[in-house]
Amino acid sequence: NAGVTQTPKFQVLKTGQSMTLQCAQDMNHEYMSWYRQDPGMGLRLIHYSVGAGITDQGEVPNGYNVSRSTTEDFPLRLLSAAPSQTSVYFCASSYSPRGYEQYFGPGTRLTVT
Amino acid sequence: GDSVTQMEGPVTLSEEACLTINCTYTATGYPSLFWYVQYPGEGLQLLLKATKADDKGSNKGFEATYRKETTSFHLEKGSVQVSDSAVYFCALTNRAGGTSYGKLTFGQGTILTVHP
Numbered sequence: 001n002a003g004v005t006q007t008p009k010f011q012v013l014k015t016g017q018s019m020t021l022q023c024a025q026d027m028n029h030e031y032m033s034w035y036r037q038d039p040g041m042g043l044r045l046i047h048y049s050v051g052a053g054i055t056d057q058g059e060v061p062n063g064y065n066v067s068r069s070t071t072e073d074f075p076l077r078l079l080s081a082a083p084s085q086t087s088v089y090f091c092a093s094s095y096s097p098r099g100y101e102q103y104f105g106p107g108t109r110l111t112v113t
Numbered sequence: 114g115d116s117v118t119q120m121e122g123p124v125t126l127s128e129e130a131c132l133t134i135n136c137t138y139t140a141t142g143y144p145s146l147f148w149y150v151q152y153p154g155e156g157l158q159l160l161l162k163a164t165k166a167d168d169k170g171s172n173k174g175f176e177a178t179y180r181k182e183t184t185s186f187h188l189e190k191g192s193v194q195v196s197d198s199a200v201y202f203c204a205l206t207n208r209a210g211g212t213s214y215g216k217l218t219f220g221q222g223t224i225l226t227v228h229p
Binding site: 048104105 | 222
């Protein structure tokens with residue numbers, strides 16, 4: 001049982017490049033989400049999904065796309081990277097969003113130059 | 114909207130000292146409250162939680178009580194260890210429906226360093 005896995009661990013992009021951050025979980029959780037962590041700001045929700053085929057925006061969705069074709073995978077796409085997207089990105093999953101523990105992946109540290 | 118405010122850090126303590134990290138929240142409805150811990154280079158791990166007023170969450174010697182009257186969820190430990198050095202986040206989810214269903218609203222985090 002690997003829990004929540006994320007790849008890559010580190011990434012450097014140039015402004016305007018695109019890339020996909022991968023997230024997978026093997027706990028059969030319906031709820032998955034993406035957060036970004038910036039110094040002094042805690043974590044902020046980017047997008048979330050309550051099940052395969054269903055996604056919705058969080059509080060900071062601009063510049064990011066998601067899809068959920070399977071229960072296990074929830075990739076995050078940066079369409080045209082900007083320096084403001086330099087951050088640490090965490091994927092999380094949960095059996096249910098209502099009061100249940102959310103399990104976090106180890107994070108992807110992204111730098112956009 | 115919902116919000117969480119944590120005491121500013123960083124906090125530096127000697128081993129075996131008492132720890133309190135203050136956390137207050139603003140939320141409609143009936144939020145669940147959490148403390149997450151992030152060790153260096155790792156993701157967040159749930160430390161403890163409380164899902165209704167007056168509940169006390171506890172784990173690894175840490176405790177926090179859900180106080181609805183003061184909208185607080187302060188984290189306490191009677192005797193800290195060097196291995197407790199980490200970043201601590203207070204967070205809530207709001208069980209009311211609406212947008213950002215299931216969203217965890219985080220405080221800004223408190224860095225704790227414990228010296229031998």
